[in-house]
Amino acid sequence: MGRGKIAIKRIDNSTNRQVTFSKRRSGLLKKAKELAILCDAQVGVTVFSSTGKLIWKLQYDSMKSIIDRYNKQKDQEHHLLMNPASGAKFWQREATVLRQQLQHLQELHRQFMGEQLSGLEIDELKSLENQLEMSLKNVQTKKDQILTDEIKELQHKVYIFKNSVSDLAM
Structure with missing residues (x-):
């Protein structure tokens, strides 16, 4: 028998709310750990209770490096949005990289097909x-x-x- 759906809203009973918080927090951390291991991803999870107390922090790399990487990415995106000229340069560089990757893949494909082998x-x-x-x-x-x-x-x-x-x- 399947589980019934629950309404996603604040649980009024404080005991039930605490039990749910504890169970869902462990489920979240389990999934984060699996994601980090299976996909070789940088994962950082920080959970604060409703009182603002730091309950759990999970990290597979330095949490500082994860936060720094996030902030750097956010700053780059903000800079691209605010400065159209640098955004255009960014996309030109991305297009160049993609063209180079495409050329490399086409060359590999030709080699797999037995063509252009003389230089190998x-x-x-x-x-x-x-x-x-x-x-x-x-x-x-x-x-x-x-x-x-x-x-x-x-x-x-x-x-x-x-x-x-x-x-x-x-």
Whole structure:
């Protein structure tokens, strides 16, 4: 049985409010920890009680470095909004970086397709060959899995069909 929905509003009963605060705080911290570990993210959580008391602080990097990074990002965004000329320069730099990344990806794609290999060193060719072999193995494994799943599904359908035919014969 699922849980019922609750209205998101202040809980009037102070005991219930404290219990909910405690449980939800632990859930929040658990999720923050998982996010930091699974996604290699910088996470900082600070929780103050309704009285203003610092209850818990979670950090996987220096909390000061997280706050400094946040403030720096906020200042950059504010500066871009207030100064259109620097905003235009920022976006021009971003466009240049994206163009360079696109060119690099296109070059890699051509190399994967066997084109433009003449300028590569032997180590680069070996690395490319290893990458292609790993990709081929992954494709073959995926194909085998799909075929296996389809065979199982067809066998199941045959089984169901045979059972329905034998039921009709009786």
